[in-house]
Every structure is written in structure tokens, then in C-alpha cells.
Amino acid sequence: MHEMSLAVAVVDQVETAARSRGAIGVSSIELEVGELAGVVADALAFCFELACAGTVVEGAELITRTVPGTARCTPCAEVWPVGMPPCLLCPGCGAAADGLVSGRELQIREVRWADPEASREEAHQPITEES
Ligand SMILES: [Zn+2]
Numbered sequence: 001m002h003e004m005s006l007a008v009a010v011v012d013q014v015e016t017a018a019r020s021r022g023a024i025g026v027s028s029i030e031l032e033v034g035e036l037a038g039v040v041a042d043a044l045a046f047c048f049e050l051a052c053a054g055t056v057v058e059g060a061e062l063i064t065r066t067v068p069g070t071a072r073c074t075p076c077a078e079v080w081p082v083g084m085p086p087c088l089l090c091p092g093c094g095a096a097a098d099g100l101v102s103g104r105e106l107q108i109r110e111v112r113w114a115d116p117e118a119s120r121e122e123a124h125q126p127i128t129e130e131s
Pocket residue numbers: 073074075076077078090091092093094095
């Protein structure tokens with residue numbers, strides 16, 4: 001399952017960061033998940049519970065922020081929300097978008113450590129899944 005390997009990757013990365021800073025626990029992890037990244041938030045939350053059991057991450061709250069998918073048209077510089085299923089034709093001129101501006105993100109945005117000082121850390125780390 002995609003969500004399971006993702007959850008394991010998140011726990012691994014946070015665990016490594018926790019170890020390197022000597023953190024005793026994690027209070028929350030905020031993830032940025034693109035609308036088009038193909039991740040089901042509920043499934044991810046469920047897998048996260050399983051993946052963090054017995055680690056320093058156990059008990060952390062998983063916060064998932066959905067990033068809407070947007071695309072851009074080069075000729076008219078229009079940026080539009082692609083929606084679901086994604087519409088990749090420019091609403092202005094009908095040209096195909098050159099690509100997505102956002103919507104495929106999958107990254108750890110912020111980790112809040114359980115230790116009293118330095119309680120939050122901006123992470124912006126892409127989640128690297130082992131395939
Ligand atoms: Zn256009």
C-alpha cells in the first residue's frame with residue numbers, strides 16, 4: 001500500500017531527526033500533501049498510527065494539509081485550480097498546461113517536538129519513499 005510506505009518513510013525521517021537532536025518525543029508532525037499526489041489522508045493517518053508504534057514518534061499527532069492542484073499556461077500566464085479529476089487545459093486559451101505548479105507535494109512541513117524548548121522546527125523535507 002502506498003500510504004503504508006509513505007507513513008514508514010515519515011516516521012523514519014522524523015525518528016532520525018529526533019535522534020540527531022536528542023528529542024525525547026514528538027507532539028505533532030505536519031505534512032503537506034498535494035491534491036494530486038494520490039494519497040488518501042485517512043489511510044495515511046491509519047498507517048501512521050501503525051508505523052509509529054514503539055518509536056519516539058508514537059503518540060504524535062499527524063496533521064495533513066492538502067495543497068490544491070494548480071497548473072499554468074505559458075502563453076497567457078494563467079494559473080488555475082485543476083480540480084479533481086484534473087483539467088490541464090487552459091481556461092483562457094485552451095492550450096495544454098506545461099505542467100503542474102502545485103498539487104504533487106509530499107513533504108514534512110513542520111515537526112513539533114515534545115521537549116519544552118525549541119518546540120517547533122520548520123522542516124520542508126520531501127518525503128523519500130523507498131521503492
Ligand atoms: Zn492559456
